[in-house]
Amino acid sequence: MTLYLGRRLLAVAGVLVAIAAVTFTVFYVLPSDPAAAACGKSCSTDRLEAIRAHMGLDRPLWRQFADFVTGIFTGRTMGSGQYALHCAFPCLGYSYENSEAVWDLLMDRLPVSASLALGAAVLWLALGLSAGVTAALRKDSLTDRALMVGAVAAASLPVYFTSMMLIYGLIRTAGLLPYPQYVPLGDDPLHWASNLLLPWLALAVLYAAMYARQSRSSMIETMAEPYIRTARAKGLPRRTVVVKHGLRAGMTPILTLFGMDLGGLLAGAVITESIFGLPGIGRLFYGALSTGDQPVILGVTLLAAAFIVVANLAVDLLYAVVDPRVRY
Amino acid sequence: MTTTPTPASSPAPAAVPAGSGPWQLARAELRRRTAVKVSLAVVALFLLMAAGAPLLSSLAGWSPEEFDKTAVDPYLGGRPLGPLGGISADHWLGVEPVTGRDLFARVVHGAQVSLLIALTATAIVVLAGTAAGITAGYFGGRTDAVLSRLMDLTMSFPSLIFMIAMMSVAKDVNRILLMTAVIGLFGWPGVARVVRGQTLSLRHREYVDAARVGGSGPWRILTRDILPGVAGPVIAYTTLIVPGMIATEAALSYLGVGVRPPTPSWGQMIAESVAFYDTDPMYFVIPSTCLFLTVLAFTLLGDALRDVLDPRSGRT
Amino acid sequence: SGGKQSAGGKDGKNPAAAHEGTAIGGTPQKGGTLTVLSNQDFTHLDPARNWVMNDMDFGTRLLYRTLVTYKATPGTQGGGLVPDLATDLGTPSADARTWTFHLKQGVKYEDGSPVTAQDVKYNVERSFSPDLPGGADYAARYLAGAEGYRGPAQGRHLDSVKTPDDRTIVFELRKPFAEFPNATVMPTFAPVPQAQDKGPQYDNRPFSSGPYKVDSYARGKKLVLVRNDHWDPGTDEVRKAYPDKLVVLMGLKANQIDDRLIASQGADASAVSWGALRPESAAKVLPDARVRERLLAESTNCTDMVQMHTGRAPFDDPKVRRAVQYALDRDAVLTASGGPAFNDLSTAYMPASLFGGKQPDTLKIPVTGDADKARQLLKEAGKPDGISTKITASAGDKGRAEAVQQSLGRAGIKVTIETVDPSAFYATIGDTENRTDMVYTGWCPDYPSGSTFLPFVFDGRFIKEKGNSGNHSLFRDDATMKRMDEIGAMTDTKAAAEAWQQLDGRILAQAPTVPVLVRRWPLVLGTNIAGAYGHTSFGGQIDYATVGLKDPAKSRD
Amino acid sequence: MAAQAVPTDPAAPAGPAASEEQPLLSVTDLTVTFPTRHGDVRAVDSLSFAVRRGQTLGIVGESGSGKSVTSLAVMGLHTGARVTGSIALVGRELNGLPERELNRLRGRRMAMIFQDPLSSLHPYYTVGEQIAEHHRVHFGSRRAAARKRAVEMLAEVGIPEPARRAGEYPHQFSGGMRQRVMIAMALACEPDLLIADEPTTALDVTVQAQILELIARLQEQRGLAVVMITHDLGVVARVAREVLVMYGGRAAEQAPVDTLFADPGHPYTRGLLDSLPRLDDSDDAPLRAIPGSPPSLLDPAPGCAFSPRCPRAAAATPAERAHCAGVRPELRPSQGHLVSCHLSLHTAARVQGGTR
Amino acid sequence: MTAGTAPLPSVPPPSVPLLSVRDVTMTFPGRRGGRSAPVRAVDGVSFDLAAGKTLGLVGESGCGKSTTGRMIVRLLEPTTGSITYDGRDISRLGRRELKPLRKDLQMVFQDPHSSLNPRQTVARIIADPLLVQGMAAAGARKRAAELMEMTGLIPEHIDRYPHEFSGGQAQRIGIARALATGPRLIVADEPVSALDVSVQAQIVNLMERLQRELGLAYLFIAHDLSVVKRVCNRVAVMYLGRIVEVGDKERVYAAPAHPYTQALLSAVPLPDPVAERARERITLLGDPPSPAAPPSGCTFHPRCPKAQEICRTEAPLLRVAAPGEAREVACHFAAADNP
Ligand SMILES: Nc1ncnc2c1ncn2[C@@H]1O[C@H](COP(=O)(O)OP(=O)(O)OP(=O)(O)O)[C@@H](O)[C@H]1O
Ligand SMILES: Nc1ncnc2c1ncn2[C@@H]1O[C@H](COP(=O)(O)OP(=O)(O)OP(=O)(O)O)[C@@H](O)[C@H]1O
Numbered sequence A: 001m002t003l004y005l006g007r008r009l010l011a012v013a014g015v016l017v018a019i020a021a022v023t024f025t026v027f028y029v030l031p032s033d034p035a036a037a038a039c040g041k042s043c044s045t046d047r048l049e050a051i052r053a054h055m056g057l058d059r060p061l062w063r064q065f066a067d068f069v070t071g072i073f074t075g076r077t078m079g080s081g082q083y084a085l086h087c088a089f090p091c092l093g094y095s096y097e098n099s100e101a102v103w104d105l106l107m108d109r110l111p112v113s114a115s116l117a118l119g120a121a122v123l124w125l126a127l128g129l130s131a132g133v134t135a136a137l138r139k140d141s142l143t144d145r146a147l148m149v150g151a152v153a154a155a156s157l158p159v160y161f162t163s164m165m166l167i168y169g170l171i172r173t174a175g176l177l178p179y180p181q182y183v184p185l186g187d188d189p190l191h192w193a194s195n196l197l198l199p200w201l202a203l204a205v206l207y208a209a210m211y212a213r214q215s216r217s218s219m220i221e222t223m224a225e226p227y228i229r230t231a232r233a234k235g236l237p238r239r240t241v242v243v244k245h246g247l248r249a250g251m252t253p254i255l256t257l258f259g260m261d262l263g264g265l266l267a268g269a270v271i272t273e274s275i276f277g278l279p280g281i282g283r284l285f286y287g288a289l290s291t292g293d294q295p296v297i298l299g300v301t302l303l304a305a306a307f308i309v310v311a312n313l314a315v316d317l318l319y320a321v322v323d324p325r326v327r328y
Numbered sequence B: 001m002t003t004t005p006t007p008a009s010s011p012a013p014a015a016v017p018a019g020s021g022p023w024q025l026a027r028a029e030l031r032r033r034t035a036v037k038v039s040l041a042v043v044a045l046f047l048l049m050a051a052g053a054p055l056l057s058s059l060a061g062w063s064p065e066e067f068d069k070t071a072v073d074p075y076l077g078g079r080p081l082g083p084l085g086g087i088s089a090d091h092w093l094g095v096e097p098v099t100g101r102d103l104f105a106r107v108v109h110g111a112q113v114s115l116l117i118a119l120t121a122t123a124i125v126v127l128a129g130t131a132a133g134i135t136a137g138y139f140g141g142r143t144d145a146v147l148s149r150l151m152d153l154t155m156s157f158p159s160l161i162f163m164i165a166m167m168s169v170a171k172d173v174n175r176i177l178l179m180t181a182v183i184g185l186f187g188w189p190g191v192a193r194v195v196r197g198q199t200l201s202l203r204h205r206e207y208v209d210a211a212r213v214g215g216s217g218p219w220r221i222l223t224r225d226i227l228p229g230v231a232g233p234v235i236a237y238t239t240l241i242v243p244g245m246i247a248t249e250a251a252l253s254y255l256g257v258g259v260r261p262p263t264p265s266w267g268q269m270i271a272e273s274v275a276f277y278d279t280d281p282m283y284f285v286i287p288s289t290c291l292f293l294t295v296l297a298f299t300l301l302g303d304a305l306r307d308v309l310d311p312r313s314g315r316t
Numbered sequence C: 001s002g003g004k005q006s007a008g009g010k011d012g013k014n015p016a017a018a019h020e021g022t023a024i025g026g027t028p029q030k031g032g033t034l035t036v037l038s039n040q041d042f043t044h045l046d047p048a049r050n051w052v053m054n055d056m057d058f059g060t061r062l063l064y065r066t067l068v069t070y071k072a073t074p075g076t077q078g079g080g081l082v083p084d085l086a087t088d089l090g091t092p093s094a095d096a097r098t099w100t101f102h103l104k105q106g107v108k109y110e111d112g113s114p115v116t117a118q119d120v121k122y123n124v125e126r127s128f129s130p131d132l133p134g135g136a137d138y139a140a141r142y143l144a145g146a147e148g149y150r151g152p153a154q155g156r157h158l159d160s161v162k163t164p165d166d167r168t169i170v171f172e173l174r175k176p177f178a179e180f181p182n183a184t185v186m187p188t189f190a191p192v193p194q195a196q197d198k199g200p201q202y203d204n205r206p207f208s209s210g211p212y213k214v215d216s217y218a219r220g221k222k223l224v225l226v227r228n229d230h231w232d233p234g235t236d237e238v239r240k241a242y243p244d245k246l247v248v249l250m251g252l253k254a255n256q257i258d259d260r261l262i263a264s265q266g267a268d269a270s271a272v273s274w275g276a277l278r279p280e281s282a283a284k285v286l287p288d289a290r291v292r293e294r295l296l297a298e299s300t301n302c303t304d305m306v307q308m309h310t311g312r313a314p315f316d317d318p319k320v321r322r323a324v325q326y327a328l329d330r331d332a333v334l335t336a337s338g339g340p341a342f343n344d345l346s347t348a349y350m351p352a353s354l355f356g357g358k359q360p361d362t363l364k365i366p367v368t369g370d371a372d373k374a375r376q377l378l379k380e381a382g383k384p385d386g387i388s389t390k391i392t393a394s395a396g397d398k399g400r401a402e403a404v405q406q407s408l409g410r411a412g413i414k415v416t417i418e419t420v421d422p423s424a425f426y427a428t429i430g431d432t433e434n435r436t437d438m439v440y441t442g443w444c445p446d447y448p449s450g451s452t453f454l455p456f457v458f459d460g461r462f463i464k465e466k467g468n469s470g471n472h473s474l475f476r477d478d479a480t481m482k483r484m485d486e487i488g489a490m491t492d493t494k495a496a497a498e499a500w501q502q503l504d505g506r507i508l509a510q511a512p513t514v515p516v517l518v519r520r521w522p523l524v525l526g527t528n529i530a531g532a533y534g535h536t537s538f539g540g541q542i543d544y545a546t547v548g549l550k551d552p553a554k555s556r557d
Numbered sequence D: 001m002a003a004q005a006v007p008t009d010p011a012a013p014a015g016p017a018a019s020e021e022q023p024l025l026s027v028t029d030l031t032v033t034f035p036t037r038h039g040d041v042r043a044v045d046s047l048s049f050a051v052r053r054g055q056t057l058g059i060v061g062e063s064g065s066g067k068s069v070t071s072l073a074v075m076g077l078h079t080g081a082r083v084t085g086s087i088a089l090v091g092r093e094l095n096g097l098p099e100r101e102l103n104r105l106r107g108r109r110m111a112m113i114f115q116d117p118l119s120s121l122h123p124y125y126t127v128g129e130q131i132a133e134h135h136r137v138h139f140g141s142r143r144a145a146a147r148k149r150a151v152e153m154l155a156e157v158g159i160p161e162p163a164r165r166a167g168e169y170p171h172q173f174s175g176g177m178r179q180r181v182m183i184a185m186a187l188a189c190e191p192d193l194l195i196a197d198e199p200t201t202a203l204d205v206t207v208q209a210q211i212l213e214l215i216a217r218l219q220e221q222r223g224l225a226v227v228m229i230t231h232d233l234g235v236v237a238r239v240a241r242e243v244l245v246m247y248g249g250r251a252a253e254q255a256p257v258d259t260l261f262a263d264p265g266h267p268y269t270r271g272l273l274d275s276l277p278r279l280d281d282s283d284d285a286p287l288r289a290i291p292g293s294p295p296s297l298l299d300p301a302p303g304c305a306f307s308p309r310c311p312r313a314a315a316a317t318p319a320e321r322a323h324c325a326g327v328r329p330e331l332r333p334s335q336g337h338l339v340s341c342h343l344s345l346h347t348a349a350r351v352q353g354g355t356r
Numbered sequence E: 001m002t003a004g005t006a007p008l009p010s011v012p013p014p015s016v017p018l019l020s021v022r023d024v025t026m027t028f029p030g031r032r033g034g035r036s037a038p039v040r041a042v043d044g045v046s047f048d049l050a051a052g053k054t055l056g057l058v059g060e061s062g063c064g065k066s067t068t069g070r071m072i073v074r075l076l077e078p079t080t081g082s083i084t085y086d087g088r089d090i091s092r093l094g095r096r097e098l099k100p101l102r103k104d105l106q107m108v109f110q111d112p113h114s115s116l117n118p119r120q121t122v123a124r125i126i127a128d129p130l131l132v133q134g135m136a137a138a139g140a141r142k143r144a145a146e147l148m149e150m151t152g153l154i155p156e157h158i159d160r161y162p163h164e165f166s167g168g169q170a171q172r173i174g175i176a177r178a179l180a181t182g183p184r185l186i187v188a189d190e191p192v193s194a195l196d197v198s199v200q201a202q203i204v205n206l207m208e209r210l211q212r213e214l215g216l217a218y219l220f221i222a223h224d225l226s227v228v229k230r231v232c233n234r235v236a237v238m239y240l241g242r243i244v245e246v247g248d249k250e251r252v253y254a255a256p257a258h259p260y261t262q263a264l265l266s267a268v269p270l271p272d273p274v275a276e277r278a279r280e281r282i283t284l285l286g287d288p289p290s291p292a293a294p295p296s297g298c299t300f301h302p303r304c305p306k307a308q309e310i311c312r313t314e315a316p317l318l319r320v321a322a323p324g325e326a327r328e329v330a331c332h333f334a335a336a337d338n339p
């Protein structure tokens, strides 16, 4: 188990370094000059060079990358002299744009994205799984048909469409909800929730639809398993058969999906955040793109990748808990 | 005594004429379903629309890039004149606000771009994925290990984020090509996994052994025994990833890193129309509906194909 | 299609320009919280780096004071200067190469310490630091001995800025510069005490010498300003500082900001928008007199231009350039830019404000262009089959570029659009070697003088291979350059202004660029806003020195 | 020994005296139909049989002959099927009983074990939990008591170290042991009837022998009625007292085991016995195969399902053949057997030459 | 076998076996708890098979029967040991060198449906080996029809797909395919295990007939001892990768020498209630162990009723059980109990 975990963690680190390298290269190879962007409208060549040197952009790519990677673990000092900045342990560099440590920026934005992702996840799991399981248990009934038609349709709606409809319906027309504006959970839980409700809904609709479809087929498959027949043959009440024997096995495949989806979303639902103007990581990223703020872009990419790999690892470990056949 | 119940030991159902292969059976099964017929019709409609875009728009009398200043009110931020976003005999689906470009022409040309990107990306994904999956599954061992690691790595990429980043930094390139390539780059592991799994299971079928005993080499086995067996699930999977591809193109265009103006694509149109969603709802509704219908049709079709061609697999 | 009826501009008057030159909402009451809704963050608030019109407005009107500043008056009067930190507009030496300013007594920072001449010098020096890029470069252009200077980081100082005592600062210039007081309006000439300097991170919390200080600043999310109790209104004839507090909410969706302000419900009544009204929201504003009541639409005074690479084929041929000039449908671009309510067509380079209110129309080209004439010109240039070329535009100008593309297409000039992110835009077009033949970009005069326009845009000596700016047509004409030097040396401002205007026409005749339009800066105000007007020198942005609330009790908090 | 742990169920049927005359399970005219896309599949057709306490009924038949469908019908486990006819457990009619009522009988009065013990056991729960969970439901016993019961049962079916093994998961057991676990589970609540659907098919011969022996021992100890379903005539010969031969969803023949093997009445039974290679046969003569293949249930012929393959029908007159193909034979008593054949081997000796 | 069957000219003299397997082992790389745990599926197996004869290979599930068969047709390459076919060691040949041999060595599989490609017509399935060997398509099709006739199928069904056939018919197709190239040795891996009892006999009869007509040699793998007894001349009993007893059918069945063979025979239920009741049974304890962790010494000792100390430590060798007898046994105490 420890061995396995060690191996997996090593693999996670490897994947992250690989992703960092690829991202780094892409941004280096493709033309974009953050120094020039920082330099501004009227920029002398002399000054441009100075800025470039200051940003370390004059150094060979591999050196920049090596500095970056070692910086993550050891921290590093950027610039020199009076304005030298020390960037401590998980050092992902400083934003070109506003000179804040990328790590701090990410951590500052993470609560927003996490609130969005987790809230939506709760919602979509609740909606999706209950719809899926209900449909599975009433397979081929009218309820099943209706739920599944709804699910296919909802899954086909792009998130921006749903979002705009929600905004139009619930804010503009009905005036039921405020325009989303992030309030930290710690400040005011009620406002936190009421402001996030719409983005949650928008995200949840799409995912709930996918999960409903998925959990339905998984549940149908499980309910056809011989061990369910065994449970029924033992005279267990239907509820026990469905919940204890059916759900647990039927929901395990959903776990993998959930890990991947949540991992992907934690680091920013770019579209949703941008539609609702939520200051999450996705928006940070989108903003960084338009200003060519490479350290931030790289930071977000890495964070997102880290969430995905870690979520996958977590799912794999959880599997061992859920399914005793899996042993590490 | 280790009898595995052989389900098909009875002769073929009477409804199907003798000598019909699995493909014919699948086709007959598909033909029975209404959802399939409807989605096929929708898909065909949009494909025809895409293919005949120039013809259609010349019929309607407008090219997708042609401004019509008479159709918009410059003093209202270019809102289309007339009801329903300017729908008239002149402009069948109304016009784009600000520019007055003909929406019908743009929608059909947008279909061309959106479907071209989605289908080409799908083709890339499917070809690359099938090749990788079949290689990994059939040859196993080190080949499998390397390819599987590569799949894991690719799947660990925050693909949308990465795609946006790549699209936004690349400038002097053909956007459509780049977008197709970028979408394709992240899609192949999905197919590869499905194909690999299927190949693994087929490789242990006795008919593959039989072919080897019969003297067939790996190439012959791959093309004659494995590939046709993999084809069913791949077709079903392909149909199910097309909507994803369409949606990805739309998402990228929506985020402003998609096609280059004045080329229309559905995503680009929706992105632009979002700003007008309450002043000119038709502008928003028309491309959204097209996108929705296409995605829905492909999803339904894919569901049916999966039912028929690949009864045991779920989403991967 | 006669049934279609335009909703605005029936009487030929611009419905959006009703409040031009006036303040809306009467005189504000003191107190309350003014909310600013923004779809973005400030580029820089560090005075050494702040060189974006709106940000300069915000910084210099609220957080720090400069030697000289603009009058707080609506209309063209706003271009006038008043002393701020300084006691007067500066005393030049006879050759206008040495300028002396004296600082007022009793100007204090937020911690109560006095503002000194050394602090002003220190910030000027900071602006040279490569760690702190982005700021205005007047100091670099004019101060003597500035070449190769890299800021105060290594303990090196600029000898050309002298501080004989705490309240006197003397600037020694490289060449005569009669308009130097105009330059000292720039945030570069705001004070930063060395003890407070945190290098790049100063940007996140500038040390206040103005009426407000930073209470909290979460980049990209929220900035809260509260009163600086050490600010003495007695030393300040410009800033009124009505609200008790300013809250800038950032990263909102532009459309949602528009919708919120149009609705102006609850706390939004005490809000203003940071960014301009989106063209697509025009339809929600212009037809509604009650909303139009709250609409500002001051001119930005920036001229949008289609600039051609005059250094290489095909645009090295003036005939081809003139073909573009004739082919261009400025009206289409105008519509794409939000329509006549929010833009004014341009017939000259310099904005109307530099022409005393109205641009001359020397060429008399129809607003929708003259495709036949353009084709004719192309034929004369030996290109009867037209040409193919590319244009680079900032992503935000995509619609305008499409209109350019479409209209040039009518004359056989096939244009491909490259959109570039705003951030990378200047770097991209500044690379003279690799850039496209055409770019769509504009220029804003920093202060109302032709010297901050024409030399920046058409002086061939400023062309750089990389990082080129301003002169994107790479126009290099000896006569023009000679004339610019002559005008620059004039001390009679009135004569100089006339000379610039003439020069403008002469350049236009050579068509290095095509002036297209001058944008306005439309803003819908909350119903509780008072004292708001678009300041002509800040690109039409609200003058934050004077804006306040009608009824502070209605604001949030 | 475990009996005292089981409280008496008030709903229990009358004492052993009553059951002497009344069979424990009696199935009459059972018909099970599956509606499918291609039409109705009549998997079981008018089947009747009865089992007495302490007895073993063997049901044989080849793949698809309806054995499993029958057993699931008895347990009331069909979901998508139409079940008609009567299934009576100690006189109580089960067919049509609501699910809740059935649940009180399933696992308690009648239990079932399946062919593939691995997939029939839930992979996520320990075997201890699975053996005893319905004990808690049926007797309302506590977790600890149920666990104790599970360990007892494991010991009873001969699993070493039962206390430790109860905490393990099915995949940690070998095939034979899994089947023992299934048996322990089935017997945990002291049922009266055990239905075993091919319990040894997935197992090796040596392990099969162990399991058959175990079932026989437990049956003797507890006076269980057992329905043993198999396609292996050898297994039936070993364990059953009464045998039901199924063909195409119908009963072909029913008889006490000795009579059936010694003197089969149905040509199919005869053919089956003839086509089997036998270990105790010294003769190396070629096997007598039954020509053709088992019938489809989708479009059942109106007459005897076996008639297309039947050597007697083949040798019969055209009129008889037409009769066989067109008219369904009833199950009729014939020399101590019940045989459903128009040309039963007992009734006519004309084609005797064709058989041994 | 009828006396009339003339020995085929191609059959080598009986002294030289057609197939000779010597000390073949097969080790699969395996994993257990994250560690590599090789599975020795076949462990030093040796036997001979004469032309035109049948050797039965019996044993419990997982004992290595299929692996042995697959090595002989070279679906697997043995880890060690040699396989000599017709005087030539084929155990290390590459794919190209094997190709001509494929004509001679064929295989019939257990599951008739999974061994037929569901997407190919019968014509293609049967003709495929011929096409690989370079025969023209038309000729191959004709030959396929002949083979269908020969195996009791209706040649008109040549363009049907496998799912349109019943299990028994499908197995006939499998046999026809194996016969296509005119092989001399067929490895039949449980050819009747998946079939219904009533059909099983048809296939057994067919295989016997083909052997007579074509002079085939069979390696007949099965776990059903009664079928093996019917079909084979010689029988080899495997336990956990090793042959524990091999000899002429009559001897092995009449007087099994190895305790495992004895137990196996006594465990087979007889379709005769009277005989069943009368029978004395040896019931083995426990389950067959896993080849990944075989017991020490004689791998059968944990289940053996006769096990002694020596069995725990020393693996018995396969040796002639009694002088002059064509039977070998691997048991320390085999002779002692031999009736
Ligand atoms: N749910 C179902 N829907 C349709 N047909 C079914 C269903 N279940 C069983 N059948 C059909 O009923 C017939 C009898 O099946 P059953 O499982 O009882 O056979 P069996 O005698 O148990 O065979 P085996 O020895 O293979 O287990 C088969 O033809 C089968 O195809
Ligand atoms: N490719 C393989 N990789 C790893 N182990 C294998 C492989 N093939 C077979 N084995 C193992 O080798 C052993 C022998 O397998 P084999 O298939 O030869 O048994 P068998 O006697 O044919 O059994 P059955 O009666 O179940 O067919 C088994 O334990 C099996 O798990």
Ligand SMILES: [Mg+2]
Pocket: D067, D068, D069, D197, D198
């Ligand atoms: Mg069954």
Ligand SMILES: [Mg+2]
Pocket: E065, E066, E067, E189
């Ligand atoms: Mg095998």
